[in-house]
Amino acid sequence: METRLEVRLREPNPLFTRWLERWLREAERRQQKSQFRLRQALESLRSYPLPLSSGRDCSILRGFGGTLCQLIDEELRQHRGLQLAPQEDVARAQYEQQVQEVVRQVQEQQTVHQKRLVKPRKPTKKDLAELAAQEERVRQVEMKPGAFQLLLLVDTQETSGKNKRVLDQTRSYLESLGARHEVRRLTIGDFLWVAQDSEGNELVLPYIIERKRMDDLASSIRDGRFHEQKHRLQQSGLRNIIYLVEDYGDNEQLGLPLDSLQQALANAKVQTGVQVVRTENHFRSMSYLAAMSRSLGQIxxxxxxxxxxxxxxxxxxxxxxxxxxxxxxxxxxxEDSAKNAQLTVREVFVQQLLQLHSLSLERAMAIVERYPTPRCLLEAYEVGLDPKQARLLLSSIPCGPLERPLGDKISQCLHEFYTTHFR
Structure with a gap:
């Protein structure tokens, strides 16, 4: 708890006060009209809590006109000419001394008060939950052979469906196929498997599945979600990434040509090592998951x-x-795969690049390997390059397993994007 201190000098301006008192006595003795203005000025000066350095500073107070301020400055010059201590130095020394004394007293009182009243704060439910979560994360877990069961986790999005009038058949299909499963909210992927022991510990098997229907695949490629999801899956730490792609009727009216979708899947398989599994419909997809559950259980x-x-x-x-x-x-x-988890500048830079047209994950990663942050890229543009060299700075960066160059067109687009000043 902070303590607000207010320190007031008993007489912040002793010299000015003494001169005003002398001038007031003379004006009263001579019955001059200036006595009323001097009395008002003296009352204002006594009420003012801070030291004043000159007659000009006194002009902020009531009763101090130009003539009176000039008289104080003349008196102050004479006073300093006699080599006496300046008014402001005397007042400042008094002020600092009193401040130090008050601070010392308050600190002593606070120390005594804290020793008497400080009691351990009772932890709240939130504190206990955070402490338990932290202890659970650092606690080592070991599962011996035969002491655990495998459980297929299904993301909640897979059971709710986008159209409320059409019930998603995921759960009913899995139940009919005898696949042990549970619906949970997943921060990455649509399906994954965990090993559960009797104490409730859960370890994630190195397999994760992203299910997409062909029309959803086309939509995700158009708006950039496909590359962003692929990047997050690769950063998850699970080695086996599987894209489970379902046909959408006759795969017509998808929003993109079928050849383009097949090429995108082939690129993902060749360049990033993800597995692509094609199925005819939703039931076949669930049959594949049930078969995977049985195989993993045996393995x-x-x-x-x-x-x-x-x-x-x-x-x-x-x-x-x-x-x-x-x-x-x-x-x-x-927790680590949540979209709102704290990201590094490098990861944010990759996600930013993926939003740009024609920039795949492989190209974005190649750029970030050379220039880890936007600042590094901007500094490279500014150091000793003419405009033409700056536009082609990124064109020769090798990308993907085949190490093909990024190309002049993308390099020029990136240069224009990061060097254009918007108003």
Whole structure:
């Protein structure tokens, strides 16, 4: 709790007060009209709490006209000519001394008061929940072979559906196929698997599925969500990323040519290593998930699973023939993959680049490898380059596995975007 201090000098302007008192006595003795103005000025000066340095400073007070201020300045010059201590120095010294004394007394009182009254604050439910979440994240989890079950997690968006009049058949299909599942809100992907033990611990298997219907795929490519989602999936720490793509009727009237969609899927498979699985309809997609659940249950049944941090996931073995595997905790994946999680400048720069036309994830990553932040790119434009060289600065950057150059057109577009000043 902060304490507001107010320090007032008993007599902030002793010299000015003494001179006004002397002039007032003389005016009263001579019965001059100036005595009324002098009395008003003296009362104003005594009420003013701060030191004044000159007669000119006194003009802010009532009763101090130009003549009276000039008289004070003349008296002050004579006073200083006698090598006496200036009015402001005397007042300032008094002011500082009193301030230090008051501060010292208040600090002593606060120390005594805190020692008497300080009591440990009772933690709130929010504090306890945050503490439990922090302890759960750092706690090591180990699951021995046969001591856990696999559970398929389904994102809530997969069961609500965009059209309320059409019920999504995801749950009913999975139930009819005997797939053990649970509906939850996922911050990344549409389906993933966790290993659950009897104590409620959950470790995420290194498989995540993004389900898209062909019309939704076309829409996500047009508005840039496809590249942004692909980037977030690659940053999740789960090695096996699967795009489960369903046909939309005869795949007509999708908003983009079918060849363009197939090319986008082929590029994602070749350049980023994601797996693409095509199905004829929703039921076939759920059948694929049920079959995956059975296969993963057989593969992981005799393995020892233990928890690792996201930064350690690359150092752990990921071979399915190994007897033990390091996996992420579900809570850690959920919190770290949230869209509103704290992002680095590099990650924000990548997402910004992905919003630009013709910039794929591979091209954006290649640019960020060379220039990690927008500031680095702007500084590169400004250092010793003529306009033509600046426009072609990025054209030779190699992109993707084939290391093809970024090209003049994209380089010029980026230069124009980042150097144009909008008003």
């Amino acid at each position: 992981f049944a005799n393995k020892r699973l233990y928890s690792v941090d996201r930064g350690q996931i690359d150092k752990c073995s990921c071979l399915l023939m190994d007897s033990q595997l390091g996996l992420l905790k579900f809570r850690a994946l959920y």
